[in-house]
Amino acid sequence: AQSVAQPEDQVNVAEGNPLTVKCTYSVSGNPYLFWYVQYPNRGLQFLLKYITGDNLVKGSYGFEAEFNKSQTSFHLKKPSALVSDSALYFCAVRAVYNTDKLIFGTGTRLQVFP
């Protein structure tokens, strides 16, 4: 079965420092991986995706993610955190071949302190 795990419930980082939000996956076949962000009282917003090609994917708001096949990971990163990045972050993987159904992780709350 396809699955995705976010091992950290919360990540705390000081403003200006680099941040990493972790995600590992388990799939049959090639993984299609996504990151979403959720701000309070809002729906999930798409940040970036990995389908194929370059292992470093760049997305919205200065975020990027690194696909690592050997470690089955897709960690979200940003070189310099902003207080406004504080939100709930979800990693997702496509469920099965040839479907648009996504399996979401449990979410990681990012708190950026001034």
Added chain:
Amino acid sequence: DAGVIQSPRHEVTEMGQEVTLRCKPISGHDYLFWYRQTMMRGLELLIYFNNNVPIDDSGMPEDRFSAKMPNASFSTLKIQPSEPRDSAVYFCASSRMSGQGNQPQHFGDGTRLSIL
């Protein structure tokens, strides 16, 4: 461009009442998804449609829940009768057809449902 539009944004009703949540997907999108989000269970996929046809309703918790998509621009999720444990935020999302699952889903801002 208008995003996914959900109504109402908030709904408070008493146990046993019928609840209808509404969703207008992004124009041109072929897939529509209904999710439920709670603190205990996280984000759960309830059902999704492709070209107005239900494809997978395995996440619908029980027969009290039903969803319809009468046309490409409108979907409803109905709970009858409602129970306190149905209290959650319900999201609708839509995406373009890709056939390979590489298109992102676009979410509405949800309906916060409270059953008293």
